[in-house]
Amino acid sequence: MEKRYLSCFSILFIAPVVVILLYGAGYTKVYSSFLTRPLGDNGFGILASKSQPLLTDKDIFSSEEDLSEELSTGATHRKGYVLGWHYYEGQTCAARNMLGLQYWAASIGFAVVEPFVSNSFFATGPFISKGESLRFSDYFDINNWNHHVTMTGFAKPLVSWEEFIEKAPRKLIVVCVTMNSPSRVTTVTQINTTRVLQRGFTDETLSPFGFTVVRAMQFSFFVGSQLEMDEFNDKIFGNYNPNDVTVVFPFVPGVSRARINVRTKGLPDFRPWLQPSKRVIKDSKKYVETYLEGKQYVGVHIRTVKLAIGLKNKTPEDSSPPEFVENYLRKCSEIIGDLLLKIPGKHFLAVDIGTFGDPKQSSHMSRTQLQQTLSNLVNTVYDAKWDENEWETSFINITGGITDKGYIASLQKLLVSNASYLITAGGGSFQNSLKANHEMMTTEKDTIFSVCRYDEIKELLYS
Structure with a gap:
């Protein structure tokens, strides 16, 4: 279980029956005749898919009676709150880490506060400092998430920040978590409540809302040294009654042997629970109508950072890593262009460079190289009818001025997911x-084309 947990759920795709074979350096993919795939009844089939029925507000089950037998112990008669200040990783993996926190919280009858989001990260800090921020429910359908979390008996539903501020006990216990203990065993230490605790969270962070830190514990976990859940809970609360306190985790790495190392059951496959929010769906429909003429289209999704990480150790001696990556992506762009000529329909690009790109994009190429790569990709996908500025502006126009990277990524994800045909490169949990x-x-077969794989580097670059 832990191996899957760490890799954030890699997915296997099985090759379909051969009908027509495409040849070309950088890809080998079979596909049947291209047929227009009608959009779902809701205009964006993802919520009404064959394996994910459309949910309504009536499907939300938030009462304690809906929890499973495992969670319906004496602990569920309490109503306490857990605040995750900063979650490790982004979007899909952050949701996994949040689900682990929800599982722990349910063991003591607590509910987790819906996180604020900023550029794909789940964090409360930007909201506290700026007074405004998007929320988990702006990225994802929170009703769908709460429904599945509760009906599986895994945890309590997320609760709003407003409920937390109104109802949470004002005594705070702060739980600081670090991974990979240097002592090679899991250690627990009570720490001073008046110093900077972790991730910018201090004893004064929530004082404007009437909270006071009464206890702070430091857990330094090691993969080979687990704690029992009861022992973990006892160390957190000490002599405090859980009914009288609120718990804050300044850093939430998730719950597993390599993270918060307590004995738990494995996480369910939560990916189908991460459906797009109504806001994202509305903007996606508008984008299709405005820029894709409401017709079938081909989605292109490229993760350059993932590609660069894989190429780093394959750089030949006569080239620098940034130059090697740039050349590779230039050739990859040509491969995509050749493939697009064989597939009918409008084209749509989603890529992790540019204004809305991955924060790590600058670690593998210079600003000039990134700009040139983005220009090449936009020019290729849109047949030189758009430049990179027009491409980026299209998202700002559709969303009414939103520039949050995570929101734009969610919008792009839904647009690409709903394409009639899909071309991908790079991999990673988000793309999977x-x-x-x-x-x-x-219901169509052979609609996904994976290009520019690592095992084709020589063929790709020197063909």
Whole structure:
């Protein structure tokens, strides 16, 4: 279980029956005749897919009676709150880490506060400092998430920040978590409540809302040294009654042997629970109508950072890593262009460079190289009818001025997932997730083309 947990759920895709074979350096993919795939009844089939029925507000089950027998112990008669200040990783993996926190919270009858989001990260800090921020429910359908979390008996539903501020006990216990203990055993230490605790969270962070830190514990976990759940809970609360306190985790790495190392059951496959929010769906429909003429289209999704990480150790001696990556992506762009000529329909690009790109994009190429790569990709996908500025502006126009990277990524993800045909390069959990969504939404076969794989580097560059 832990191996899957760490890799954030890699997905296997099985090759379909051969009908027509495409040849070309960088890809080998079979596909049947291209047929228009009608959009779902809701205009964006993802919520009404064959494996994910459309949910309504009536499907939300938040009462304690809906929890499973495992969670219906004396602990569920309490109503306490857990605040995750900063979650490790982004979007899909952050949701996994949040689910682990929800599982722990349910063991003591507590509910987790819906996180604020900023550029794909789940964090409360930007909201506290700026007074405004998007929330988990702006990225994802929180009703769908709460429904599945509760009906599986895994945890309590997320609760709003407003409920937390109104109802949470004002005594705070702060739980600081670090991973990979240097002592090679899990250690627990009570720490001073008046110093900077972790991730910018201090004893004064929530004082404007009437909270006071009464206890702070430091857990330094090691993979080979687990704690029992009861022992973990006892160390957190000490002599405090859980009914009288609120718990804050300044850093939430998730719950597993390599993270918060307590004995738990494995996480369920939560990916189908991460459906797009109504806001994302509305903007996606508008984008299709405005820029894709409401017709079938081909989605292109490229993760350059994932590609660069894989290429780093394969750089030849006569080239620098940034130059090697740039050349590789230039050739990859040509491969995509050749493939697009064989597939009918409008084209749509989603890529992790540019204004809305991955924060790590600058670690593998210079600003000039990134700009040139983005220009090449936009020019290729849109047949030189758009430049990179027009491409980026299209998202700002559709969303009414939103520039949050995570929100734009969610919008792009839904658009790519709902494409009639999908071209991908790079891999990673985010891309695997949208591939899974795409396959759920279509009854057609052979609609995904994976290009620019690592095992084709020489053929790709020197063909």
